[in-house]
Amino acid sequence: MFFQAHITRIISLALILFGLSGCSLLSFDRAQEPEVHLLKVQVVKARLTQQDFKLYFEVDNPNEDSLLVRGLKYKITLNDMVLVDDTFSDWFVVDGNSRKTFVVPIRTNLWRYARYIAQLLKKPDEPVHYQLDGKLKTGIVFRHNVRIGTSGDVLPEDLIQRR
Numbered sequence: 001m002f003f004q005a006h007i008t009r010i011i012s013l014a015l016i017l018f019g020l021s022g023c024s025l026l027s028f029d030r031a032q033e034p035e036v037h038l039l040k041v042q043v044v045k046a047r048l049t050q051q052d053f054k055l056y057f058e059v060d061n062p063n064e065d066s067l068l069v070r071g072l073k074y075k076i077t078l079n080d081m082v083l084v085d086d087t088f089s090d091w092f093v094v095d096g097n098s099r100k101t102f103v104v105p106i107r108t109n110l111w112r113y114a115r116y117i118a119q120l121l122k123k124p125d126e127p128v129h130y131q132l133d134g135k136l137k138t139g140i141v142f143r144h145n146v147r148i149g150t151s152g153d154v155l156p157e158d159l160i161q162r163r
Helices: 002-025 111-122
Strands: 035-046 051-061 067-078 081-088 092-094 098-108 128-138 144-154
Touching: 035 128, 035 144, 051 067, 067 098, 081 098, 081 111, 092 098
Parallel strands: none
Antiparallel strands: 035 051, 051 098, 067 081, 067 092, 067 128, 128 144
16 A cells, blocks of 8 residues: 555656746747737817827737737826826737737717817927826736837927818
8 A cells, every 4th residue: 555655656756847948948038029000090089178089000010929919908098197097909810920900999078188288389399298008918728928018209390280
């Protein structure tokens, strides 16, 4: 009886060690980080109390395996003033070695910032700094977040439509 329990313990320990060594052979470092790019911003409707935009993103998957995207958490600031801080929760798959474009609808209300935006528009030759920060959520079992960061300057005179 003692011999049988001893053999069972040895076999169990050997199986655990072989299982752990098999896990170490799975190399997760070989997978390259997907790239996310903001392609364009489209104004859908711009009313006094509500503005609708569409952000067009492109996900580039350089790996051979397909990539499951579970959503996007993003924040857009204009001169350190937060315009929108929201999440986009549509799921989609990007095939291996390919790209996929997805559209994020955004609805803002700039009425509370009307005075500040009017001051910015009074100086159309001074650049306004914008920043887009976000996390693209990927994977199911091995969850991973891909950070997105885009910033730059835009001139208000480029945004004002002249008739």
